[in-house]
Structure formats: C-alpha cells, structure tokens
Amino acid sequence: MGTMNVSLPEGMKEFVDQQVAERGYGTSSEYIRDLIRREQDRLQLRNLILEGATAPRTGEADAVYFDGLRDRVRGKSAPPSSKKTTTPRKR
CATH class of the missing domain: 1.10.1220 (Arc Repressor Mutant)
Known part of the structure; x- marks a missing residue:
C-alpha cells in the first residue's frame, strides 16, 4: 500500500x-x-x-418491462413478456 x-x-x-x-x-x-x-x-x-x-432507446419502459425487471432482480430468469399493457398493475 x-x-x-x-x-x-x-x-x-x-x-x-x-x-x-x-x-x-x-x-x-x-x-x-x-x-x-x-x-x-x-x-x-x-x-x-x-x-x-x-x-439509443431500445423499447418502452411500461408495466411489462418493470415486471420483467422485478423478476430478474428476484432471481427468476424468465425473459420479459412481449405482451403490452396500457395500465400498470397495482402492487
């Protein structure tokens, strides 16, 4: 040192x-x-x-994106769904 x-x-x-x-x-x-x-x-x-x-922007930061991100953080390796939602889910 x-x-x-x-x-x-x-x-x-x-x-x-x-x-x-x-x-x-x-x-x-x-x-x-x-x-x-x-x-x-x-x-x-x-x-x-x-x-x-x-x-560059690569996609929409919608409810589906954040659900997938939460799953990855929790250790679930499932890829985010391609299904689009228009309203965020309540937690």
Whole structure:
C-alpha cells in the first residue's frame, strides 16, 4: 500500500477526527479511504447514467418491462413478456 501525507487546516483535521470517533472508523486513514471509495462509486454511477442517457432507446419502459425487471432482480430468469399493457398493475 502506498503512503500519502496530507496537510489539513486545523478545522478540517478536527472534523476528520470527529468523524473517526463518531462513525466507528479505526483511523483517519480508514475514513479518508472510505471517502475516496464513495467518490469512485459516485463517479462510476454518474458515468453509467450519462452512458444510459446517450444510448439509443431500445423499447418502452411500461408495466411489462418493470415486471420483467422485478423478476430478474428476484432471481427468476424468465425473459420479459412481449405482451403490452396500457395500465400498470397495482402492487
């Protein structure tokens, strides 16, 4: 693991120390690593959203689509039905 030294103004250092104490981190390094991981996750999600926003539209996001998506999330591998519905089902 590489080492990096960071200088912080006193107010920021106090904030980091407080977060370490209150949020159960063992060290300030653990807290900073967690912040960096969260930022990496945020950037990855942002890129996926931008990628999806610029992707060509492939179909209608109707009730059938969401039913199929729920089935996939629940572990059912059945492909979504091609039957179109005009009103969403109540859950």
